[in-house]
Amino acid sequence: MLRFLIGRLAVLIPTFVGVALIAFSFIRLLPGDPVMLMSGERVMDPERHAQIMHDLGLDRPFYAQFADYLGGIVTGDLGTSIVTKRPVLDEFFALFPATVELSLCAILLAVAVGVPAGVIAAIKRGSWVDQTVMGVALVGYSMPIFWWGLLLIIFFSGYLQWTPVSGRISLMYFFPQVTGFMLIDSLLSGQKGAFQSAVSYLILPTIVLGTIPLAVIARQTRSAMLEVLGEDYVRTARAKGLTPFRVVGVHALRNAMIPVVTTIGLQVGVLLAGAILTESIFSWPGIGKWMVDAVFKRDYVVVQGGLLLIAAVIMLVNLIVDLLYGFLNPRIAR
Structure with missing residues (x-):
């Protein structure tokens, strides 16, 4: 039974990483500017837009963002809600x-x-x-x-x-x-x-x-x-x-x-x-x-x-x- 359990856990780990990649990519693959979508504004000051992108880490390369996200998952940090400001x-x-x-x-x-x-x-x-x-x-x-x-x-x-x-x-x-x-x-x-x-x-x-x-x-x-x-x-x-x-x-x-x-x-x-x-x-x-x-x-x-x-x-x-x-x-x- 122990070998059976270890085998199932070995399958779950890559599956979980794959799901994390899909969940992480879901919003970012949507057409349009994510900052504009979240703020609901059609026109935004470029400096404010750049600041929000930087605060959310969206100005970094995709792989760097995903690596940080996986690191947060390991430590139990899935981010903070943009609306309520509470941990997810x-x-x-x-x-x-x-x-x-x-x-x-x-x-x-x-x-x-x-x-x-x-x-x-x-x-x-x-x-x-x-x-x-x-x-x-x-x-x-x-x-x-x-x-x-x-x-x-x-x-x-x-x-x-x-x-x-x-x-x-x-x-x-x-x-x-x-x-x-x-x-x-x-x-x-x-x-x-x-x-x-x-x-x-x-x-x-x-x-x-x-x-x-x-x-x-x-x-x-x-x-x-x-x-x-x-x-x-x-x-x-x-x-x-x-x-x-x-x-x-x-x-x-x-x-x-x-x-x-x-x-x-x-x-x-x-x-x-x-x-x-x-x-x-x-x-x-x-x-x-x-x-x-x-x-x-x-x-x-x-x-x-x-x-x-x-x-x-x-x-x-x-x-x-x-x-x-x-x-x-x-x-x-x-």
Whole structure:
């Protein structure tokens, strides 16, 4: 297992450097003057323009700027926001818990509903249950996030008035955020009704963000289960008189989970990408909305730092998924 881990880490290092290069080059490859884009001015005094270029280090060669940027990454310095004058790393970790909370709820919903739905569809292959599950999954996968989110807001928040429209908790509640996770902090606050309020604000964003991963996981689980159910060891288990629950739940599902775990790991990137739209629709104060605001404000330091940090999170999750392979199938880690 240790050799397996070292091999994966050796692959991640050049990948991370490549992502850093892409993130660093992203803003600089855009047409136009970056100083003009950030300031929003069409005409600027040449001396002031040169001073800003010098202050930001944009008058230096590209390779020198990138070398300094890599050095800053090693020391934990991703630069300072041009707009807020705060370190990018501080802003990211201040907002990251909100995105993690939303993404965890979305992936838990996707796994809790998608895996059983896929298993049932595989067992009932060809029946109306199978066709219904796969039809709903196809609709969920094809549905645009922005349209689905607005539709739920109109129906549940506007027409039925069951859920709030935006934010993380009602303005009636105010307490210090110890962990950054509103569900935990609302419980720690001890204020009556705070936790229920936080849950109500989380329902719609969770459904919107978790719909596509749920559909993908359901379809992948069904496909993997159909392949495993035809194996000899499953037929042998049935011939031995084992209960259907033991045959499906122990022998078939564990082996079918390897491609499903891969799919779940890949959905992290989908969740972070979908969080940009979801957080914008529901005014959820996470890194998705933070990145969108940075693009509109031309805060390129935040944009390149945010891209790098999001990529690092995705690579970390993929590493964890690779380690889970070794748990599910020890032969892989040899």
